[in-house]
Amino acid sequence: MSTGTRRATIADVAREAGVSTSTASVVFSGKVNVADATREKVLAAAAALGYAGPDPRAASLRTGRSGIVGVVLGGELRHAFLDPVTTVMMDGLTDALASISAGILLLRDDPRDDEPPPIADAPVDAVVLIGCSTRTRDALDVVRQRGLPVVVIEGDAGDDVPQVSLDNREASARIAQHVFQLGHRRVATITLPLDPSRERAPITPRRVIEATVPVTLDRLSGFREAYPDAPGVSAGGSLVDEGYIAARMLLADDEGVLLDERPTAIVAQSDLLAVGAIRAAEELGLRVPDDLSVVGFDGIAADGLGSLVLTTMSQPALAKGRAAGEQIARMLEGERGESVHFTCEFREGGTAAPPAA
Amino acid sequence: MSTGTRRATIADVAREAGVSTSTASVVFSGKVNVADATREKVLAAAAALGYAGPDPRAASLRTGRSGIVGVVLGGELRHAFLDPVTTVMMDGLTDALASISAGILLLRDDPRDDEPPPIADAPVDAVVLIGCSTRTRDALDVVRQRGLPVVVIEGDAGDDVPQVSLDNREASARIAQHVFQLGHRRVATITLPLDPSRERAPITPRRVIEATVPVTLDRLSGFREAYPDAPGVSAGGSLVDEGYIAARMLLADDEGVLLDERPTAIVAQSDLLAVGAIRAAEELGLRVPDDLSVVGFDGIAADGLGSLVLTTMSQPALAKGRAAGEQIARMLEGERGESVHFTCEFREGGTAAPPAA
DNA sequence: CATCGTAATCGAAACGATTCGATTCGCGAG
């Protein structure tokens, strides 16, 4: 208790209790039977010395396990957590990892290049890479060099690392098809960012070629199956306000730069973007779905839509996160990790209808 | 490279390079001058053996530092990150901690009681407690027992632990005063949850007495300075949809259970709630601010409000997070941590105006 | 040529636990 005195170690506790350090150790780990009397003695000694249990650092050195899983999120942390899909996914991940009582270490994708990537020095047992940017490759290299189990969620991992993936292209194609079958012919799309610069601008062939975010591209390519030449705008992120802005670009396009005529439907690459689009439409006096159909993607509980229900593709975000966690758990037990593929489900809401006659 | 063979250690590298382990060590840590030729030799040996740098576990045992700061969020992680204020705060925290190159370990507040609290076994150098619930006390005890530096953000830490706090009561009083001065006399409030149960229900004296969330109570008490007897509803969280529901309870209160007459203004305890209230008002055909004034709290960039700007109290969430990080940094350098108090700033938007004649 | 100072390198002792094989103890069975 007195300041300045070194913290008690398990050896101190053992001495105080009159047992060997090994016995004291097992009292805390509970891995071996210990006589009740002995346990009491040790616990009493620990209390007397203010010993708060084994030092996790020493324990992790000895056991080779720290109970920590690193999560590398593409882009800034702030951005990542603004996206409900990510949040939900993290929730599933947390869940699965909690069952092996592992904690989650947030690691940034290291925009500053002077420092060593944080992931290189972190005492983690395994790593989950989320996202897409090219940086992910660097992180992946470091991780594999260290021989850590790793799972990639929605990224271009390539070869032999377990991945958790989604049928982005097929699902997008399906919902675009739905819009098509409703009769819409003048349609526009609002996409997620095309690259880390997050530029908010009309989609051009050139920009598509230079794009680096697989999710965006996959969804776009699915959309293009039904509407090969439809115009679109890339948003600066999966945010309601971004959808609002993008939709205004498309709907209030007075000069007809993007479209000759106002579209009758907007296909957004995320629910948040769709919500923004709906708000923009409402502000312009357009009724959804009467004057404008809007569909989204993700199937999150879109906060702030009032009584409208969004027509969208619902993706199993929770399951994705959980799957990643489960694979990590498997790999930590020495088994091989497997890739897991998820599919979206069409969910009809009230925001898409046949175009006005 | 061959599977099954034990991972190379720094000793192996040193042997391969023909130097002592201490020399090999400093090559990686860079803390001491090393001849260029020697460095090359060691690096080459490391590459040859596939050595990926010092094992963080061993290093942290030796140095006593893991480079990890634990963050305990009240409630479920999912919930916490849904709140933009928390997100922004985390951002500030990340920022400040990045400057001492520390990572963030997410720790849950351990709803399941069978397990030891995760915080007890985590190799962290320090801890930040965010939130309010009584559980925080437990976590606090564990942390102090372990002798870790700790900072509490917006919680009832009590005695001698550094806190980051906000003038919740005063700020609430100020904005309520503003509404009062505009001339509003029939006013209702929408509060944050009163306790971890997050019950969505009218505020009653009894519920206030039993409430456990300091932030909610402080803001309520500030509001009551201007409107001692005003009715209110507690929301289930800081969410747009919750604000929407709560506002409908207040505005579409046909039976007059809560209010005799429709209020002319709503004072919400968070911007998200305010946005929901505005949405509800619009749906009921009320114009904001003409028919109904709405004010919020937080000053986040309220996503999804279209062109309206919310009248609110702006809190320095980023600075709060950063301050917490800075105190942690100080304490890790052996200095004493200090409490930091922040104040909100009134920000006039376009959602509050004098009541209709 | 001896000596001193500096820079680079080395040896060995921690850091604080876990774990495995060996040892002791007590007791029932033969």
Next chain:
DNA sequence: CTCGCGAATCGAATCGTTTCGATTACGATG
């Protein structure tokens, strides 16, 4: 009475670094 057995406890090695004081090597200075 002795032997054997299981349960509880003990000893000692080990995990992979970092770091500090000591040593060596080398060039410069008097």
